Amino acid sequence: MKIALITGITGQDGAYLSEFLLNKKYIVHGIKRRTSQFNTQRIDHLFNKQKKLKKPKFFLHHGDLNDSLSIQNLIKKIKPNEIYNLAAQSHVAVSFEQPEYTANSDAIGVLRILESVRILGLKKTKIYQAGTSEMFGKVLETPQTEKTPFYPRSPYGVAKVYGHWISINYREAYNMFVSNGILFNHESPLRGETFVTKKIIQSLVRIKLGSKEKLVLGNLYSKRDWGHAKDYVEAMWRILQYQKPDDFVIATGKQYTIKQFVNLVAKKLKMQISWKGKGINEKGFLGKKNIISLSKKYFRPSEVDSLIGDSSKAKKLIKWRPKYDIKKLIDEMVEFEFKNISKY
Ligand code: NAP
Ligand code: GDD
Secondary structure: OOEEEEEOOOOHHHHHHHHHHHHOOOEEEEEEOOOOOOOOOOOHHHHHHHHOOOOOOEEEEEOOOOOHHHHHHHHHHHOOOEEEEOOOOOOHHHHHHOHHHHHHHHHHHHHHHHHHHHHOOOOOOEEEEEEEHHHOOOOOOOOEOOOOOOOOOOHHHHHHHHHHHHHHHHHHHHOOEEEEEEEOOEEOOOOOOOOHHHHHHHHHHHHHOOOOOOEEEOOOOOEEOOEEHHHHHHHHHHHHHOOOOOEEEEOOOOOEEHHHHHHHHHHHOOOOEEEEOOHHHOEEEEOOEEEEEEOHHHOOOOOOOEOOEOOHHHHHHOOOOOOOOHHHHHHHHHHHHHHOHHHO
């Protein structure tokens, strides 16, 4: 029975990956941070189900990527076959407000894991590092592949570039099995509420149901390549099952602007939105009612304007194929919101 250790288990991808690995009969250990309120909502259903079994296969431990002792002690105790390093301060806008914290967890945090595995002499432990299309930033090539040079545009992107290269360095210097996923944006009903897809869907569903609120956004014209987290965690697992450590771009190969995403959600909700005005004064109307406006608050000091990935390598070598397209993704996210509306 394989043992996996997931950092960032309480996040969107951690929840989907836990479920995926438990279905594959792994024993799953996860690292969660101590917080003043419970932060395990995304995985409680898995934990509660496992708790009832004679031999549970799901375990949670307190730890923090910014605390090397906690990381080293847990790796020593668990001796995982596979480590999935998903923990990160993952919000690009927040990384401008907390650049040092972001560098500590997203860059040096990776080093802490690699060093722990090296020092402990766990030669068979494979490591997955959660890299991102944000590393391509101000893109130097379109579409982006594993060979496209990086040009990060945020403290988050810069920290992740360190995580990517230190992983390659440990692979080459110490012959460790360390692989990088370069994942483009992926969303789901479990997406954090301050990321743009979830924010748009939650707000438009509430407006559809009669809320008087306004949806306030930033840049409507950046383009993203959006997939579903369920497909992307399968890619993480496939990356570690490949015969050798390597780097893989995971993307759908299609891109949409934020405005197109709003229009697709509105279409699903049968809301006819018309747009008026330019620049910061652009507004979205439902009939005569202004329901969408823009605020400088949500623009970034430096933006990533356009991302679109080419995952031919992953298709060929690890046989990864996404099952969701943008329409299916939006359908699932919208339906989830309707079911959970009573929580608002
Ligand atoms: P997420 O929902 O924001 O989850 C991040 C996880 O990391 C949470 O469990 C969080 O814990 C934990 N965490 C944050 N700082 C930590 C620290 N210092 N020590 C330990 N844990 C810490 O992110 P996600 O969307 O699941 O993404 C997973 C990973 O993939 C991240 O590394 C992200 O940067 C990367 N990535 C994401 C995407 C995407 O589109 N989703 C694309 C490319 C790469 P709390 O629950 O306590 O906050
Ligand atoms: N969050 C947010 N909120 N973004 C907005 C808003 C808003 O109100 N209005 C416009 N945007 C624009 C952002 O400027 C950005 O261009 C785009 O919407 C997407 O923003 P996010 O959903 O916050 O995602 P991201 O692309 O910055 O980062 C996500 O994807 C990366 C992979 O490319 C995160 O999941 C990162 O962790 C991940 O690495």
